[in-house]
Amino acid sequence: MPVNHYEVKNSYVKDIFKLDTPNTTYCIGIVDEGYVGHIYYGKKIEDPGIEHILRIDEMPWVPSKNNRDKSSFLDSFPMEFPTHGIGDYREDCLSVESSGGNFAVGLIYDSYEIINGKNKISGLPSTFGSDKDVTSLVIHCIDEPLKLSIDLIYSVFEDLDVITRSVKVTNNSKDSVFLKKIYSACLDMDNDDFVAVTLHGSWARERHMVESEVNRARVSIDSTRGESSHQMNPFLMIKNADATDESGEVYAMNFVYSGNFHASVAEDQFGQIRMLMGINSEDFKWKLREGDTFEAPEVVMVYSSFGTGHMTRTFHDLYRKHLIRSPYKDKKRPILINNWEATYFDFNEEKLISIAREASKLGIEMLVMDDGWFGHREDDNTSLGDWIVNEEKLKGGLKYLADEVNKLGMKFGIWFEPEMVSPLSDLYREHPDWAIAIPGRVPTLSRNQYVLDITREEVRDYVYESVAKVLRSANIEYVKWDMNRQLSDIGSVSLPKERMGELFHRYVLGVYDLQERLISEFPNLLLENCSGGGARFDPGMLFYGPQIWCSDDTDAVERLIIQEGTALVYPLSSMGAHVSDCPNHTVGRVTPFETRGHVALAGTFGYELDVTKIPKEDKDMIPSQTKMYHKYNDLVREGDYYRVASYSKNGQYDCYGVVSKDKKEALYTYVQVMMRPNYHSRKIKFKGLDPKRNYKIEGEDRTYTGEILMNAGYLVKNMWGDFKSCLIHIMEAD
Numbered sequence: 198m199p200v201n202h203y204e205v206k207n208s209y210v211k212d213i214f215k216l217d218t219p220n221t222t223y224c225i226g227i228v229d230e231g232y233v234g235h236i237y238y239g240k241k242i243e244d245p246g247i248e249h250i251l252r253i254d255e256m257p258w259v260p261s262k263n264n265r266d267k268s269s270f271l272d273s274f275p276m277e278f279p280t281h282g283i284g285d286y287r288e289d290c291l292s293v294e295s296s297g298g299n300f301a302v303g304l305i306y307d308s309y310e311i312i313n314g315k316n317k318i319s320g321l322p323s324t325f326g327s328d329k330d331v332t333s334l335v336i337h338c339i340d341e342p343l344k345l346s347i348d349l350i351y352s353v354f355e356d357l358d359v360i361t362r363s364v365k366v367t368n369n370s371k372d373s374v375f376l377k378k379i380y381s382a383c384l385d386m387d388n389d390d391f392v393a394v395t396l397h398g399s400w401a402r403e404r405h406m407v408e409s410e411v412n413r414a415r416v417s418i419d420s421t422r423g424e425s426s427h428q429m430n431p432f433l434m435i436k437n438a439d440a441t442d443e444s445g446e447v448y449a450m451n452f453v454y455s456g457n458f459h460a461s462v463a464e465d466q467f468g469q470i471r472m473l474m475g476i477n478s479e480d481f482k483w484k485l486r487e488g489d490t491f492e493a494p495e496v497v498m499v500y501s502s503f504g505t506g507h508m509t510r511t512f513h514d515l516y517r518k519h520l521i522r523s524p525y526k527d528k529k530r531p532i533l534i535n536n537w538e539a540t541y542f543d544f545n546e547e548k549l550i551s552i553a554r555e556a557s558k559l560g561i562e563m564l565v566m567d568d569g570w571f572g573h574r575e576d577d578n579t580s581l582g583d584w585i586v587n588e589e590k591l592k593g594g595l596k597y598l599a600d601e602v603n604k605l606g607m608k609f610g611i612w613f614e615p616e617m618v619s620p621l622s623d624l625y626r627e628h629p630d631w632a633i634a635i636p637g638r639v640p641t642l643s644r645n646q647y648v649l650d651i652t653r654e655e656v657r658d659y660v661y662e663s664v665a666k667v668l669r670s671a672n673i674e675y676v677k678w679d680m681n682r683q684l685s686d687i688g689s690v691s692l693p694k695e696r697m698g699e700l701f702h703r704y705v706l707g708v709y710d711l712q713e714r715l716i717s718e719f720p721n722l723l724l725e726n727c728s729g730g731g732a733r734f735d736p737g738m739l740f741y742g743p744q745i746w747c748s749d750d751t752d753a754v755e756r757l758i759i760q761e762g763t764a765l766v767y768p769l770s771s772m773g774a775h776v777s778d779c780p781n782h783t784v785g786r787v788t789p790f791e792t793r794g795h796v797a798l799a800g801t802f803g804y805e806l807d808v809t810k811i812p813k814e815d816k817d818m819i820p821s822q823t824k825m826y827h828k829y830n831d832l833v834r835e836g837d838y839y840r841v842a843s844y845s846k847n848g849q850y851d852c853y854g855v856v857s858k859d860k861k862e863a864l865y866t867y868v869q870v871m872m873r874p875n876y877h878s879r880k881i882k883f884k885g886l887d888p889k890r891n892y893k894i895e896g897e898d899r900t901y902t903g904e905i906l907m908n909a910g911y912l913v914k915n916m917w918g919d920f921k922s923c924l925i926h927i928m929e930a931d
């Protein structure tokens with residue numbers, strides 16, 4: 198059984214809960230007074246006799262022995278879910294405002310339940326699995342004075358080193374209580390020379406990996422922007438300073454949520470660390486009336502004693518099998534061509550059909566019409582909210598365009614930005630109060646637009662119907678759902694003042710509700726999420742759509758860094774990646790067309806250029822690139838990911854591989870970013886192969902053992918010029 202309960206005799210620890218995945222064990226201890234302590238998370242152990250490592254007896258602080266120093270106990274005891282205001286002065290997970298105006302809350306063990314499978318979290322995305330895949334533990338706790346019940350929920354995956362956590366708080370008192378902070382997970386442990394790894398960036402520079410030492414100064418990441426953000430991703434990992442891709446201990450948390458978040462890790466006065474993750478408490482306040490329940494989003498925890506590579510592959514497998522629901526999740530996605538970088542707003546039906554006509558001859562399978570097809574939108578100043586096709590621009594209407602594209606043997610897809618409204622729009626003129634704003638304060642414009650108050654049902658209904666009506670009107674098989682600004686001026690005319698602190702979270706629930714409706718009515722739709730590039734690249738969005746636009750930066754070199762950081766957590770099958778024209782529109786760099794194709798192969802693969810205008814030698818390469826996609830995509834989408842070399846670290850070259858689960862086939866992508874004069878070839882040691890098997894490299898006659906390719910290596914010749922690349926395709930020899 199992956200979850201077991203043991204009673205302990207003759208110890209201050211009374212109960213132990215032991216959670217086991219294939220290679221890891223997590224232990225929780227309930228102590229005499231009912232505190233829920235964290236005993237262990239690490240390599241798998243069989244023996245439950247582990248209560249001795251919960252530091253209690255060596256200290257004179259045990260409350261029942263010396264009540265005077267109870268706060269010393271609370272301030273050092275490794276907690277499963279630390280609460281505010283009772284004497285644990287480290288960062289906590291839960292605080293309230295009671296009817297009496299107080300902030301303290303406690304958590305005392307009451308009972309437990311072991312459940313086959315995993316319950317859904319209402320209104321929120323979460324990982325899933327059958328009764329065979331997952332077992333859950335619910336530890337029921339109470340705060341007696343406030344009459345709160347607090348459930349700590351753990352789900353343990355049978356075949357993956359994953360434990361998920363979430364929390365549920367119910368108010369059983371007649372008085373209302375406000376939650377001021379509720380995180381979803383906490384890990385208390387000793388500092389084992391840990392370094393934190395987080396993903397940071399900006400527009401066009403998303404998810405660059407950053408390392409910070411874990412010490413008394415808190416490493417803290419967050420978003421207060423209403424989305425998970427370009428700036429910081431809801432992912433926090435700590436690893437031993439000397440851990441590598443293949444060795445060392447790694448603890449990681451990833452938040453299945455697309456709004457404001459907070460995560461941190463810091464060492465306390467005793468050299469213990471506390472790692473936390475949850476909804477950001479800034480501007481958060483949630484009212485619980487009698488009988489109300491609040492469910493906090495899920496945190497996915499992965500522990501690996503085999504370095505970061507195993508952690509990455511665990512996240513990839515979990516998300517591919519137990520988070521993404523789309524019918525496309527195990528399928529090749531149609532190779533698309535998107536007109537954004539090709540035309541921006543300057544297009545009509547003729548232009549789009551001419552792009553589609555050329556594209557269809559080259560093996561491209563879907564035309565996606567981006568921003569600018571509706572209302573009077575000729576630039577980013579107007580019309581968001583007026584989701585009515587501009588028939589002056591698209592003569593014959595949307596159905597005509599979709600039909601013409603279909604006649605070419607291609608699918609047709611469309612762009613929306615459903616959550617937004619332009620001040621210059623019919624929608625805003627009719628319903629100015631539908632925008633998020635504070636009465637008496639002019640809200641801040643961003644990209645000339647406001648955010649719709651989708652916490653309101655009537656606004657959501659309008660938004661949903663206007664999108665669905667368009668989708669019902671023609672054969673549209675793909676939607677790019679964009680969000681191009683962050684939230685500010687938090688105010689809603691429909692929320693009473695004591696509930697204004699609910700707006701940020703209600704907004705995210707609104708996004709989820711809209712996308713759930715969309716995929717329910719259009720179950721075969723391919724949904725790609727996007728937010729000004731990759732500002733909403735998080736597990737929450739993957740519950741609704743199988744892919745997310747990774748970044749507006751399509752430059753092949755910048756993408757190496759962005760895609761490396763993204764792939765640290767998220768599967769390649771989810772990374773929107775396109776070949777675009779040069780000089781690159783974001784950085785002005787000129788890279789070979791071939792390299793742009795090799796780099797985009799790491800993701801969903803597509804084009805973002807005017808195929809009627811690009812140089813002939815580039816266009817001539819597209820048929821072989823589309824063939825390359827069909828040849829390798831099953832492997833890229835389903836294989837195991839191995840990082841071999843990192844341009845972000847060495848400044849010269851990059852190499853990653855995908856290896857089939859049966860280890861019979863592998864593809865390594867090598868990019869020589871900088872040419873080095875008068876150097877030998879580069880020795881590359883592949884990863885992930887079977888050392889005992891014989892392999893052939895496509896284009897060569899001889900065979901190699903996996904052992905040689907991984908330990909002795911393979912020589913990749915210097916290529917003439919910067920930004921050159923090659924694919925190394927390895928297959929089992931007969």
Ligand code: DGJ
Binds near residue numbers: 681727728731746748
């Ligand atoms: C931001 C997206 O990331 C781009 O790809 C494009 O769709 C624009 N928005 C359109 O406004």
